[in-house]
Amino acid sequence: MTTTSEPVMQVWIGCLHCYNSGQLVGEWFNAIDADEVTLADVHRGSGGSRGGCEELWCLDVDDMPVHREMSPAEAAAWGRVVEEVDEHLRPALLAWVRSGDYVADGTGDLPSVPDFEERFAGHWDDFDEYAHQLAEDSGLLRDVAEEVARYFDWEAWTRDLAFDYSVEAAVDGGVYIFRSL
Numbered sequence: 001m002t003t004t005s006e007p008v009m010q011v012w013i014g015c016l017h018c019y020n021s022g023q024l025v026g027e028w029f030n031a032i033d034a035d036e037v038t039l040a041d042v043h044r045g046s047g048g049s050r051g052g053c054e055e056l057w058c059l060d061v062d063d064m065p066v067h068r069e070m071s072p073a074e075a076a077a078w079g080r081v082v083e084e085v086d087e088h089l090r091p092a093l094l095a096w097v098r099s100g101d102y103v104a105d106g107t108g109d110l111p112s113v114p115d116f117e118e119r120f121a122g123h124w125d126d127f128d129e130y131a132h133q134l135a136e137d138s139g140l141l142r143d144v145a146e147e148v149a150r151y152f153d154w155e156a157w158t159r160d161l162a163f164d165y166s167v168e169a170a171v172d173g174g175v176y177i178f179r180s181l
């Protein structure tokens with residue numbers, strides 16, 4: 001399995017006062033740094049902030065699993081939650097969020113990392129591969145005579161099993177599989 005690193009999540013942080021006055025004043029920043037960005041950082045290219053400039057807002061986002069405006073504090077929280085998991089698991093975490101079928105932490109949109117770790121069942125070529133491995137690991141047909149096992153209905157079994165999982169396309173091919181519980 002090759003690992004493709006997920007592009008760094010970025011946010012375009014703008015000055016709300018300037019924006020409301022019809023001027024786009026802002027810059028792209030890494031999401032994880034968003035809550036440390038100052039008015040001066042944002043106005044550097046526009047000759048400095050003016051009276052009324054006060055509030056910063058992420059007016060655009062890039063490579064984030066949710067695509068909407070948000071506060072710099074929320075953008076930084078997204079950056080931090082993604083860093084909480086090992087680098088090779090980050091694309092799976094983001095795919096889990098994109099699927100919409102994920103467990104949020106509290107009342108916001110941020111994913112719960114412990115739930116992710118509990119539910120992530122790995123990266124596979126496809127669901128069939130996972131199902132066969134699961135059957136082998138759990139000894140599904142261990143005590144069954146071979147003549148009987150040969151007639152086991154894999155297709156029906158795999159189809160039923162799939163109800164308990166969600167399957168998301170992986171960035172580098174294959175799928176990520178999550179237990180729905």
Ligand SMILES: [Zn+2]
Pocket residue numbers: 015016017018019025043049050053054
């Ligand atoms: Zn401004």
